[in-house]
Amino acid sequence: xxxxxxxxxxxxxxxxxxxxxxxxxxxxxxxxxxxxxxxxxxxxxxxxxxxxxxxxxxxxxxxxxxxxxxxxxxxxxxxxxxxxxxxxxxxxxxxxxxxxxxxxxxxxxxxxxxxxxxxxxxxxxxxxxxxxxxxxxxxxxxxxxxxxxxxxxxxxxxxxxxxxx
Numbered sequence: 001x002x003x004x005x006x007x008x009x010x011x012x013x014x015x016x017x018x019x020x021x022x023x024x025x026x027x028x029x030x031x032x033x034x035x036x037x038x039x040x041x042x043x044x045x046x047x048x049x050x051x052x053x054x055x056x057x058x059x060x061x062x063x064x065x066x067x068x069x070x071x072x073x074x075x076x077x078x079x080x081x082x083x084x085x086x087x088x089x090x091x092x093x094x095x096x097x098x099x100x101x102x103x104x105x106x107x108x109x110x111x112x113x114x115x116x117x118x119x120x121x122x123x124x125x126x127x128x129x130x131x132x133x134x135x136x137x138x139x140x141x142x143x144x145x146x147x148x149x150x151x152x153x154x155x156x157x158x159x160x161x162x163x164x165x
Contacts, residue, residue: 005143006136007164008129009113009150011157013081013103015046021071022051028067039094040064050085051099061087061095068099078158102157104131109155120149140164 022044029035029042040055042064051068055061069079085100105113110128117126117135124137124146137143147161 004136004138005140005165006134007143007147008162009105009133009135010131010160010162011081011103011105012160012162013077013101013158017075017077018072018101019044019046021075021077022068024071024075025064025068028071029064034063035060039092042068049101049103051082051101053097053099054090054094056092056094058095061097065097065099080156081158083156105133105155105157105159109157112153112155113150116149116153117146120146122146122149 022042026042029040038056038060040060041053043052043054044050045052053061053064053068055064065084069082072082073079081102083100083102085098086096087098088096090096107128110131110133113133114126114128117124122137122142122145123139124135124142126133126135126146135143135146137146143164150159150161
């Protein structure tokens with residue numbers, strides 16, 4: 001009997017890399033000439049998985065957002081992992097942007113992945129297991145074709161393919 005092979009589709013992120021990216025973004029904001037004398041702050045809430053950006057103007061807050069995303073990309077965090085949650089005007093004419101970190105696959109996205117795999121008619125089985133999707137099959141080639149198919153889908157989470165056995 002042929003051996004079963006499998007892999008997991010997850011949206012896991014390395015929290016330490018996110019922290020490192022935020023620290024690098026703070027350093028860049030503190031040293032950039034266009035931020036001299038301007039109130040700006042970056043805060044990371046690990047429990048709520050949010051990043052709060054506060055600056056004295058809308059354009060500066062937008063620049064801070066770009067800095068955070070570019071630093072995250074350099075640290076290996078996909079841009080899809082950081083979404084703008086809200087943008088508000090707060091006291092003193094400051095702008096506050098709250099960014100949320102996406103590190104799970106939603107139920108709808110998991111169903112979309114499973115449906116796409118079944119529609120491809122490969123000899124693999126896909127099942128949702130919490131916040132990950134497990135794909136099993138007898139042929140590694142079928143699993144690799146499955147990975148290629150899932151990569152073409154428009155999913156809002158940063159997908160990673162792990163535990164290929």
